Amino acid sequence: MTLLSVKRLCVSRGQKEILRDVSMDVSKGEFVGLLGPNGAGKSTLLKSVLGLIPSTGAIQLEDLDSRKMREIERARYASYLPQEREVNWPLSVKNTVSLGRTYAPTSKRFGQINADEIVTKAMRRMDILHLQDHRVTELSGGEQARVLIARALAQDTPLLLADEPASGLDPAHQISLMEILHQLAFEGRSIVACLHEIPLAARWCNRIVVLDKGKIVADGPPGEVLNETLIGQVYGVETYRTETADGLLIVPTQRVEKEMKKAGDNT
Numbered sequence: 001m002t003l004l005s006v007k008r009l010c011v012s013r014g015q016k017e018i019l020r021d022v023s024m025d026v027s028k029g030e031f032v033g034l035l036g037p038n039g040a041g042k043s044t045l046l047k048s049v050l051g052l053i054p055s056t057g058a059i060q061l062e063d064l065d066s067r068k069m070r071e072i073e074r075a076r077y078a079s080y081l082p083q084e085r086e087v088n089w090p091l092s093v094k095n096t097v098s099l100g101r102t103y104a105p106t107s108k109r110f111g112q113i114n115a116d117e118i119v120t121k122a123m124r125r126m127d128i129l130h131l132q133d134h135r136v137t138e139l140s141g142g143e144q145a146r147v148l149i150a151r152a153l154a155q156d157t158p159l160l161l162a163d164e165p166a167s168g169l170d171p172a173h174q175i176s177l178m179e180i181l182h183q184l185a186f187e188g189r190s191i192v193a194c195l196h197e198i199p200l201a202a203r204w205c206n207r208i209v210v211l212d213k214g215k216i217v218a219d220g221p222p223g224e225v226l227n228e229t230l231i232g233q234v235y236g237v238e239t240y241r242t243e244t245a246d247g248l249l250i251v252p253t254q255r256v257e258k259e260m261k262k263a264g265d266n267t
Helices: 042-049 093-101 112-125 141-154 171-186 198-204 228-235
Strands: 002-013 016-027 031-035 056-061 078-081 159-163 190-194 207-212 215-220 237-244 247-255
Touching: 002 042, 002 190, 016 042, 016 056, 016 190, 016 215, 031 042, 031 171, 031 198, 042 159, 042 190, 078 141, 093 112, 093 141, 112 141, 141 159, 141 171, 159 171, 171 190, 171 198, 198 247, 207 228, 215 228, 228 237, 228 247
Parallel strands: 031 190, 031 207, 078 159, 159 190
Antiparallel strands: 002 016, 002 056, 207 215, 237 247
16 A cells, blocks of 8 residues: 655755655555755655645645645644754643644544553653653753654654654664664554664665655665665765674765865875
């Protein structure tokens, strides 16, 4: 089943073209890592899908035209974790995570007890259950990030769009997050996550889509897409690559183009 279909998507800001003829389908159970350098158009793609910025082309959630859906309808199909993590409202952690149930797809079919169970499960998954009575504004940046991820998980939609979800997390919680997203995909949900962390994407995603200069330049399994040539061309870095017992390991090691020493440095 195709949960998200994007065809010939284009986005411009003034005279600048941000996305050009971007087409991709996301099926049930896929964990898609959306990679690319800064300014490639990754965040713009996610925002376009949700109708947050104007675009041209076709966008469908399941078999429905996303642009014709009301916000409340769209929220029952797709949850969104924005790149911005700043939290300014003095709510408790539990109440903040519970906001994810506002337009949740199951809110009309299940009672309050079930909703509370979903919220509790989301907090437990993000290792913040022990903080549920704390005010979000009193937490560290990394803890706040985990609260917002839990809020998106509590929305319990078939599709999760996450913009740099691992940003601001320590290594242990980065790995834990990727394990959670991988498990959600295994359970049948679909994940599209903008990522800068190539090692995490290579290890946990089952599909990689690479954007560069507003166009998709590669799309496929991590082992095929994340080769030395493509990474060098898109990111300008060399990588160390090996197969481990836990899966593919790719680590950027150095820039492809070495900075030339200024004339006179050795004189």
